[in-house]
Amino acid sequence: MTIFSKIVAGEIPCYKIAESDDFLAFLDINPLAIGHTLVIPKKEVDYIFDIDDELYTGLMLFAKQVAAAVEKAIPCQRIGVAVIGLEVPHAHVHLIPLKHVSDINFSRPKLQLAAEDLQATAEKIRTEFV
Numbered sequence: 001m002t003i004f005s006k007i008v009a010g011e012i013p014c015y016k017i018a019e020s021d022d023f024l025a026f027l028d029i030n031p032l033a034i035g036h037t038l039v040i041p042k043k044e045v046d047y048i049f050d051i052d053d054e055l056y057t058g059l060m061l062f063a064k065q066v067a068a069a070v071e072k073a074i075p076c077q078r079i080g081v082a083v084i085g086l087e088v089p090h091a092h093v094h095l096i097p098l099k100h101v102s103d104i105n106f107s108r109p110k111l112q113l114a115a116e117d118l119q120a121t122a123e124k125i126r127t128e129f130v
């Protein structure tokens, strides 16, 4: 069971942004930028391009909806999208508010944010999710 499946099962907490029957969005715990959000299928599949077409399309449409909320809530130029997957073997789309191209450089040190700040950011994005 991946760490993200444990989040889906409620065994590990997360700063939840949005949820549907098939998908979940929550804040990255070690973000590259404030508002850095992960969107996952609840079904555990490691590699994003192994996901079947219907679920893959649904994931991208759900990520689009989440990105709109992040963009409204967090001051930025636009939302960057990345799929890496070298750390957690459970497909996930990174949504990262960009002010500069370096905001999406995964080799950079991650931000260390306090729990209250992550909580406040999640609330802000949640209120913008429609």
Ligand code: 5GP
Pocket (backbone or CB within 6 Å): 003, 014, 015, 026, 027, 028, 029, 030, 031, 083, 084, 085, 086, 087, 088, 089
């Ligand atoms: P990747 O697999 O795309 O290389 O990176 C996995 C991402 O998941 C990283 O950005 C990391 O900070 C994030 N991450 C790893 N474990 C957890 C966790 O337990 N909770 C949350 N919210 N994010 C996590």
